[in-house]
Structures are given as structure tokens and as C-alpha cells.
Amino acid sequence: MDEHGGGLSLLRDGVPLLGFGLLFVLLFRRLGLGATLGYLVAGAVVGPAVLGLVGDAEEKMGVAELGIALLLFLVGLELSPSRLWRMRHDIFGFGLLQVALCGLAITGIILAATDFSPAAALALGLPLGLSSTAQVLPMLQSAGRLRTPVGERSFATLLFQDISIVPLLTIVAALSRNPADAAGPPGWMLALYTVLAIVGLVLAGRFLLRPLFKLIGNMGEREMFVFAGLFTVIASASLMQLLGLSPALGAFVAGVMLADTPYRHELEADVEPFRSILLGLFFLAVGMTLDLNAIAERPLFVAGMAAALIITKTVVITLLARVFGMPWRQGLGVGLLLSQGGEFGFVLFAQAQSAYLIAPEAASVFGAIVTLSMATTPFLMLASKRFRAEPERSTREAAGPQHDGASAIVVGYGRFGQTVAQMLIGQGLSVTLIDRDVEMIETAGDFGMKVYYGDGTRLDLLRQAGAADAELLLFCIDGDQLDAEMLHSVHQAFPDADLFVRAFDRRSVMKLRGAPLSGVVREVLESAIAMGRQALDAVGVDEGEIEKTEAAYRQRDIERLKVQKETGDLYAARDHMFSQAAQAAEQRKDAEPG
Template identity: 70%
Template sequence: MIGANLRDGVILLGFALAFVLLFRKLGLGATLGFLIAGAVVGPQVMGLVGDAEQKMGIAELGITLLLFLVGLELNPARLWRLKKDIFALGLLQVSLCGVAVAGIVWLIAGFSPAAALAVGLPLALSSTAQVLPMLQSAGRLKTPFGERAFSILLFQDLSIVPMITIVAALSRAPAVPNAPPGWLLGLYTVLAIVGLVASGRFLLRPLFRLIGNLGEREMFVFAALFTVIASAAVMEALGLSTALGAFIAGVMLADSPYRHELEADVDPFRSILLGLFFLSVGMMLDLHAIAERPLFVIGMALMLIAAKTGIMMAIGLAFKMNWRPALALGLLLSQGGEFGFVLFAQAKDALLIEPQAASLFGAVVTLSMATTPFLMMFTRRIRAAPVATGEGLDAPKSDGASALVIGYGRFGQTVAQMLIGQGITVSLIDRDPEMIETAGTFGAKVYYGDGTRLDLLRQAGAGSVQLLLFCVDEDQVDTALLHAVREAFPNAATFVRAYDRRSMVKLKDAPMVGAFREVMESAVVMARGALAEVGVDNDEIARTEAAYRARDIERLKAQAVAGDMHAGDAHLIRGRLEQAGESG
């Protein structure tokens, strides 16, 4: 058994590595690489690895971990802000797409209305496991566009329980003894959510506080995985969505001080298990069913994509989105989702569809998932027309400036203003057309472009400037980019805006003059104002600031050397600084 598992693991990882690298190189994304790798090693082609169902059961933990990480990004206040998108956009998307696709199945496949509905509703769901990583890798998850896509995906996850109830109500199979009615499933959902919220506040936070005080970093990994698996197990025991349970657990920890540590600990497991999930989907693809009715599978996949794209685009336009982002949202959510396999099995057990039909529509879902990277790649020019053509926005050009500021948001504006105040000529670059237009109303000339591209920097005159200042948000600037910048523009002194301490640690070996945390200085200024307000004299305030800065530098050095965010905790200020103690 152990030898067989090791053999399967070597084969799966080897083929996944080869195909994902190839598809990444071709710009087609990792998801398609995993799907094709799974199909190749599976029983339908080479037959090197079997038992895809068992591997799928383990791999579904990847979706659970993904939803936990998404929950960590959404504290309750932010989630409340998204309520309109979740319950308005999400409800319209699921209901309209479900009814439309059910109608197509009824017309094309000749199913009964009950069977068509049992198939059409699951096909309205999109692939959370595919869409969220695409948004994350593109840096769009926290944008308004990304939040809308996520809101719809979250409602889809919430809708699984009603869909199971609908399939059960339509069932032709004999009633299962002691099976809970639909209203009781709904009550279980509410009670489970309340219980998880209470557990997060009164059990999980004290647990992580205890682990943090003990300084046992390995225990964070254990506690994080325990949190995810326990919340998923509770929902599974109640017959509910495991991913929803993990998501709620993440939300409850989103505003805790341990959020970043949890993200760092869980993310590697999420990546591995999601890859295994898509490998399993590829292995389960019934190529014989496709070979027997290829036109039906391809035609249904195309009609599914067209219907969902058109309906989602219409909903987006109704919500006052521009037609291009509305089209992008429709294409992004046009595929079938992983929960379709679960609901098709439910429909088969309810005697609503034949096993062969479940295989056929499983193939439709898989094929539609495989098309998403191609659709997003081939429609990039159409969807990004205002950006690609500039819509009147000027591209960067070498204009003899002494400084190049990349990113003209709230951070870059301050940097640029101070440089201009000393008579330094500044060239400004940003890739947000709205920001560029707004800056123009204040008389600032900002050029459009992606300032992390070397060719664009060269066009903007980076080869002749004295100062190169990266003021972009998040973690768009990494060590590899800065090495390339140093090699291409050796005479420019490079400065970087860092997102947080983790960013500073990641940039420890980067060739630059300095990196600056985006909120540190404003936080220091606020603390100085607070101390002055309670009567602390200026000398004491200056001494406290100097001591904090010195300790913070030492702590950063320790964290960078150890690669552990808990390293250097001894440098944290935990009590009043004595007069004769520290002077900075």
C-alpha cells in the first residue's frame, strides 16, 4: 500500500510539474496543466494512476483551505459591505443562469423538466477553485471587480444547500429513512454558522494567543489546520458545505493579529491540495463518453459558456458596470464548477438522470473549466481596450526627468510633491486610468503604464534618472525585479514602498537604497500626537520614538536572518522605558 501510494505520488507530481511548467510557459495557466496531466496519467489514457475518487476526496480539502484563506482577507465589516453584491448579484446569477441552462438541457437533451432542473442548477455554479487563484495571481482579488466575482462565488457556495433540497424534493427514489427535510437543513446551516462564529471568538482567538505567547511557530501550523478541518467536519456532519464552514472560520480570524501567520502557514497546503484536486478532475474525465457523443459534449459546453457569459454580462450592465468589465466577469464565471460533480451524483442517486448522463455532464463541466484560461487570454484585448489603446492616455516617454515615480496613489503623491518642492523634475507613471484622469483634474501629468516592466521603464527614461521610486501597493515589487532593475539601470538609486514587515523581510537581499513600510511613519506621527495629548514632554516622546525605531530595526534583522516572524520578539516594547535605559 505504501509503495503504491509513493509510486502514484511520484507519477502525479512528475506529470503535474511537466505540464504546469509547459502551460505556464505558453501563458495558459496552471489549472489547465493540472487537468491535462490528470487526464494523461488517468485510466482513460495511460492508466498509470487509478482511484481518482479517493484522491478527489482528499483533494477537496484544497477548496476548503482556499475558502479559509479568502475568509482571512474579509473581516466581518468588509463582508457586510459586500452584502449587496453577495445577495443581489449572486442571487440573480444563480437563479437566472440555472433556469436558462436547465431550459437548454431540456430542449437539447430531451430530459424531463425535473431532470433538466437537477442538471441546470448545478451548471449555474462556477469553479471557486479555478477563479479565485486566477484573481489572486492577477492581483485583482481585492479590487472592486474581484470583490464582485468573489461575492457571486460566495453566494453560489451558500446555494448548495437549497440545491440539494431541490434535488431531494424532485427525487424519484424511495425516501431515505430518517433523512432530514429541507427546512431542517436550512436551520442546521444557520445554527452551524452561529456556532462557528461563537467558536472563533471565544475559543480560537484565545488558542492562537496562547500559542503566540509560547512562541511555538510549528503549533500555528497544527492549530491552523485543526481550525480548517474541524470547521469543515462540523459542516460535513450536518450535510452542509465544508468550504462554507472553513470560510466562516477564516472570517472570524480576519481581524486577529495572527492573520498573516495563518496565511503563511496554510497557503502551501492549499496550493498542493488544489493541484491534486484538478489532477483528480482530469483523471475522472470520461473520455469514452466524450468519444461516443463528442458533438453533444462540445456543444453543451459552448452553450453553457455562452449562456452564462451573456446573462452575467447583462446582470453586470444592470448594476451599472461598464460593458468591458461586465464581459470579463461573465467570461471569468462562465465555466461549470467542482460542486457540479457532487450535485450530479445527488441527481443520479435520486433517479433523475442516468449514470451515463452524469458522466457526460461531468465532461461538460471539465471541458468548460479547461476553456476559461483560453477565453481570458483571447479576449484580453477586447476587455482591456481602454487600457490597451490608452483612450487618450499618453504612454511614458523620456522627458529628461531626474526622478521616476511609479505609482501615483496616496503614497506616490506625497513622495512626488516633496521632490517637486525641491525643484527635482519628476516623471509619474500609473496603470489606473481613473487615477490618471483624476490627477489630471489637479494639473498633474501622469503617464499610463505598468512600471514593473523593464521595457516600459526604459522607455520612460529610467536609464538616465537619478532616482527610481516604486510607490505601488501590495507586493508588486520583489527581489527578482529589483535585481533586474539594478542590472538594467545601475545609475539609478532605487527606493521601494513595502506593504508590511513581511514585505521588508522578503526584500532583505534586494539591491536598493531603502524600503519603507507604507504606514509606519504615519503611525509614529500618530503615536507622538497621542503621547503629547496625555502630557508627555517632547524629550520623552523623542526618546521613546528613538527606542522604538532602534528596537524595530533589530527585530527586522532577526526576522530576516531566521525567516520567522516571531524571531526578535525580545525587542518588542512590553513595558515603560526607564529614563536611564534606552536612548535609541
């Protein structure tokens, strides 16, 4: 009976929670404030502090924390060694200094403005040095500025901030003031547990997870990939929680373990929908847990600390950008863009609260400071647009940033795709390779080729692989997996990329009628013509006659295929074919007396 009542309660709470979440996210998106703020405000409105429509925020927070775990898992998947090496200067130079300098500066402000202990101030100040990936990246993408110098430097900084969540969680664990009656280990032991757990997860990933995903890949079951991906996240997070550590840390390590495997893009595409839903639920639960009474008692402190946070981060990041050689206008743009607190602040505040470093009221007050700072970012960017704009002459002369993604995506790395990829790589193009054959992927690795596992006909997987920035999408897969409708969808999703398709025969070409293709190649055509030429040469036919015959065949074939595509009839224009009956009739006609 209790279980039935619990189910009804979950459904009853779900209606206002999701309904208000949808309403406020749409409203805040419309105002350019981002979805994260919409979720936080919706949670506060439906929570006990305002309307009281939904209760038991702590229980919902426990479920919603899986959203943070999935977010960190996806962050870990992005951290392949090759990508880190390519962006190493911005990530580990600019990003490291930004987190350290901003975090320590804000820690000093907290110490000066409050009576917090140094450990508590550090547990609050370091998280405030992080910015909001969930807010900044969509702003850059929607404005088309992700590939500009400001966008690239901001992205690298956010990437390091995402990485820094791991050492920050470890620092908070090491500072833990768990009392003896709480039956918790001291901070130094928690730090040791963290290191041992990470080593154990890395070994498990190498010797257990990779063989598991190889087995699933051989089975070709997409549903099992979703299942195995969620299992990996939950198992890693549960192990960390069992040791008294952050579950999010376990999910992050699990992502890093799989970042350099062929299954990365498939996992990203499969886990992303769950991440989006649960992360939204997490921010709703955070909004519900905000103690608005504690905030209302100290409104000037909240507003003042939010202003101090924004000003401090803007100044530090702008000066740091100048040191790294950016013009002051671009440096100011990066500083303002990253001036807010971020979503990981809520995670670290909760961790600091669990470690008895801060009280729940302090977590609510500083959560409100983060929320207020996030609300100001769109307005600050809009208000400073004139100051950040380059002079007219400079913008005309400035060259665009270099493309650091793949220029081409080759779907299908069999005998056909291998040749296509070799030619593109031979001209210096950056190529991403995707295939579903696990054995072939491993064989390609023996030859130094990195092939990712996945179904390249899926739009979400193509998007994860970087199709939005690619110049070429080449489908080199065999069989009848492609049709005009699917290719129209690909072109609509990625209009800047030229589409090329390998078709097996004329039936395949007819199936693609009307598709927005830049090129289609029949696999059997050129090789068959080459053999026909060799055979004619072997029986002594003159080279000129061979050329004449080839040209005639090609012309007839083009005309015949055109009629077949127009009518959809495979038997149309049969009279365009060379046939023995037609040849015999032609010979009889020539033999008849004039």
C-alpha cells in the same frame, strides 16, 4: 503487511501522478491555459481511462477533498465584515443577480435539451452559473488588470460566487432524494441540520477558537498556528460530514468565524501551502474519475452544452454590467472573463450525485462541459481583445481605479509604531497594522484600533496583508530582527513600496548597510537630542549656542556613522565624537600663550 503494501502503493502512484501533474501544469501555464486545466488533463491521462498508471481514484478523491475544504476556509477568512461592507453593491447586487440569472437560465437550457427532472436540472444548472476563481484571478494578476474596473467587478462577482457555495450546498441537500434503504434523512431535515450546525460552529468559534488562538499567540509558536489552523478546518469539516452534510461547508464557516480576528493573516499564510498542494491533488483526482467513455458517446452534446454555457453567461453578464452602468466594452470583458464553469461545479456535482439527484455518468459529462468551457477562456479573451479595447482617446483620459487596499503596512504596534500609524491615519491613509504581542493587540482594540497577529518579517504574511499593493512598508519593531538581506528580499518581492525602518541604535543602522531603504530612524537619537537641548536651556545656555551645538553634533554624527557603515567597525571615527578628553585638550590649547 497490508499496511506496508498500501504505503508502497501510495508511493508508487505518487510518482506518475505528481510527475504528470507537474508536466501538464507547466505546459498549460506556458500556453496561458491555467494550472487547473493542467491538473484535470494530467489526471485523465494517468487514470484508468487512458494510460491506467494510477488506480483507486475514489480513495484519492477522499484525501484530496481536504484541498476544497482548505480553499473554502481561506475564502471564509477573506470575508471580514468591513470588506464585505465596502464592496457590498458589487458583491450583493451584481454578484447575486449574476449567479441567480445565469444559474436559472442554464437550468432552463438543461431542461429543454435533456430529460432530467427539474430537481436534477437545478442541481446541474446552478453550479454552472459559477465561474473559476482558480483560473480568472491568476489571469487578472498576471496581466496587471486586477485593479481595473473589469478586474474589480470580476473580483467582486467571484467573491459572491465563493460565498454562494454555502446556499447552493444547502439547496442540493434540501433537494436530496435519498431513498429509505440508504438510511439517510430527508432533504428538509438535512437543511435543518445545516442551519443548526452553522449556529453551533459560530458559537464554538467565539467561545473556543478565539481563546485557543490567543493562547497560541502568547506562546509565540508558529508551528502551533499551523497545527491549530489545520485542526480547525478538519474538525469543522468532520462535524458537517458526521451530520451527512458537505465538509466544505464546515470549513467555510470556520474561516468566516476567524475572518475578523487578529490572527487572520497568520492563518492565511500558514494554511496556503497546504491548500495549494491538496487542491492540485483534488483536480488530479477529478480528472481520474472522468468517464471518458460516457463523454465519447455524446461528444456533440458536450461541445454544444459548453458553447451554450459560454454564450449564455457572456450575454447575461454583459447585459447585467450595462444595467450597473459599465460601458459595453468593459461589460463584454467581464462577461467573457466569467463565461466558463468553475471548480466548485465539480464539488456540487459530487454533492448532487451523493444526494441521488444525478447519475455518475451525468457528473462526468457535465464535468467535461466545465473543463471544456475553462479551456476556451484564454482564447476568447485573446480573440476579443480588439473589440474590448477602448479607443485611443478614451484610454488617455480615463482615470485609474481607486485603490481599495491599505496604503501602508506598519509592522510593530508598540510605542514607536503607534505614533507612526497615528500620523499616517491622521493624513487619511489606509493602514494595516501587524504585531505579535497578543496583550497589546487586545489593548489596541479597546482604543478602536484593529491590529492583526503575525510575524511581519515573513514575505508570505506580508503578501497576504496586501504588501503587493501598498505604497509604504514601515518596520517599527524593536530588537535586531531586521538585516540587509531580509530587506533586500522584501524590496525584491514588493518593489513598488517604499521601505522605512526603525533602528534602535547605531549598531542596528550598521547592520542594515546596503539595504534598499527610503528612510531609517534611530529610536534613541531624536529624543536624546531633545533632552540635551532642554538641559542646556535649563543651565542658561543661549538659544543660538544650543542650535550651534546641535548642528555640530548632528554633522559629526552623520560623518561618523558613514565611516562606521563603510568599515563595519563600531570604533571607527572616534575623533568625531565630543568627549571630555578632547574638550580638555582644546581648553589647554586655548590657554597656552600664543
